[in-house]
Amino acid sequence: MPKPHLQLHPQLQADCHDLGRLASGRLLLSRNASLHWFILVPDTQAVDLLDLPADALKQAMLDCQQVSAWLKQARGYPKVNFGALGNVVPQLHLHIVGRRSNDACWPQPVWGNLPAGGHWPAKELTAVQEAFNHVG
Amino acid sequence: MPKPHLQLHPQLQADCHDLGRLASGRLLLSRNASLHWFILVPDTQAVDLLDLPADALKQAMLDCQQVSAWLKQARGYPKVNFGALGNVVPQLHLHIVGRRSNDACWPQPVWGNLPAGGHWPAKELTAVQEAFNHVG
Numbered sequence: 001m002p003k004p005h006l007q008l009h010p011q012l013q014a015d016c017h018d019l020g021r022l023a024s025g026r027l028l029l030s031r032n033a034s035l036h037w038f039i040l041v042p043d044t045q046a047v048d049l050l051d052l053p054a055d056a057l058k059q060a061m062l063d064c065q066q067v068s069a070w071l072k073q074a075r076g077y078p079k080v081n082f083g084a085l086g087n088v089v090p091q092l093h094l095h096i097v098g099r100r101s102n103d104a105c106w107p108q109p110v111w112g113n114l115p116a117g118g119h120w121p122a123k124e125l126t127a128v129q130e131a132f133n134h135v136g
Numbered sequence: 137m138p139k140p141h142l143q144l145h146p147q148l149q150a151d152c153h154d155l156g157r158l159a160s161g162r163l164l165l166s167r168n169a170s171l172h173w174f175i176l177v178p179d180t181q182a183v184d185l186l187d188l189p190a191d192a193l194k195q196a197m198l199d200c201q202q203v204s205a206w207l208k209q210a211r212g213y214p215k216v217n218f219g220a221l222g223n224v225v226p227q228l229h230l231h232i233v234g235r236r237s238n239d240a241c242w243p244q245p246v247w248g249n250l251p252a253g254g255h256w257p258a259k260e261l262t263a264v265q266e267a268f269n270h271v272g
Contacts, residue, residue, distance in 0.1 A: 048216050050197075050204035050232070057201075061186075061193060068186035080184050083219035087235060087243035096186070099223060107223035109247050 006043055009091040017120070019129050022063040024056065027132055028093075029125075034117030036075055036098040036128075037110060038067050047092055049084035064096050070131055071098040081109065142179055145227040153256070155265050158199040160192065163268055164229075165261075170253030172211060172234040172264075173246060174203050183228055185220035200232050206267055207234040217245065 008018070008026065016028035016039055025044075030037035042060045046052050052060060068080040077098030084094050097110050105113040120128075144154070144162065152164035152175055161180075166173035178196045182188050188196060204216040213234030220230050233246050241249040256264075 048204065049218050050201045050216055057197060058194065061197065065186045065193075068184065079223070080186055081219075081221045081223070082185050083217075083221070083245075085217045085219070085245055087215070087217070087245070109219075109221055109223070109245055111245050112249075 006041070006091075008041060009089050009093075011089045012039065012041065012091065012093060017125060019132055022066065022132060024059040024063045027063075027067070029120070029128060031119060032114060032117040033120045033124075034104045034114055035100070035110075036071055036077070037114075038071075038096040040064055040067070040094040040096065042092055042094070044092055047086060047090055049092065049094060052092075060094065064094055067096045067132070071096070074131060083109070083111070085111065142177070142227075144177060145225050145229075147225045148175065148177065148227065148229060153261060155268055158202065158268060160195040160199045163199075163203070165256070165264060167255060168250060168253040169256045169260075170240045170250055171236070171246075172207055172213070173250075174207075174232040176200055176203065176230040176232065178228055178230070180228055183222055183226055185228065185230060188228075196230065200230055203232045203268070207232070210267060219245070219247070221247065 012028060016030055019027045019029055025040055025042035028039040040063055042056060044052060044056060064082065071077045071080050075098060077100060079099040081097040081099050086092060099106060104115055148164060152166055155163045155165055161176055161178035164175040176199055178192060180188060180192060207213045207216050211234060213236060215235040217233040217235050222228060235242065240251055
């Protein structure tokens with residue numbers, strides 16, 4: 001059954017590169033290259049993570065685990081922060097953020113604290129897209 | 137099989153009321169009564185949520201869903217924020233936070249932004265403990 005392709009919220013479109021699809025939804029990467037800040041946008045009308053039905057929650061968390069494992073294994077992040085807030089952008093989106101003790105806003109959460117950073121080099125964007133090569 | 141009863145990190149002990157156990161671990165409530173800010177401490181040595189084995193992750197999320205449903209149904213919060221950070225307190229702990237558009241730090245995340253608030257009345261602490269009456 002084809003997945004619904006929800007329209008991304010304009011703020012997410014503005015802030016992120018769209019990497020394509022994982023099983024549960026679209027995977028984005030923040031344009032701020034200070035650290036790898038992924039955002040998963042599940043295919044749902046629910047607005048809070050903990051309101052997802054069991055199957056949708058399970059698949060979304062599996063996809064987030066895949067991203068987290070890549071952050072640790074492929075990019076050497078010792079820690080991954082996870083969050084689902086949506087106080088500003090109501091469309092459900094899940095944050096999976098690689099953290100290091102010397103990053104630009106450690107130990108604070110990234111939201112509201114990460115300074116503006118550079119852009120991702122094309123080579124890294126390609127590498128990330130290839131790592132999550134499930135584009136639908 | 138009896139669950140391991142991990143020692144709570146001193147910062148969590150200092151900041152929270154210990155409400156007892158859910159299936160996956162201990163349930164805490166922040167002493168700051170500005171809003172209902174629950175913290176679940178799963179029985180694990182893992183430090184990141186997305187590193188939990190499938191069964192442990194499933195049970196932790198189920199417990200968080202129970203807390204979230206109570207926040208919405210019993211206390212009328214329209215929104216629930218969820219997060220697993222651990223940049224300061226390394227023991228894995230999951231935040232389940234009731235949010236309203238007129239709360240003390242809306243729309244910012246609570247971490248680092250929620251001003252000091254009053255204490256919970258004994259009556260509300262009792263009500264919360266009775267709502268999650270799975271003490272082991």
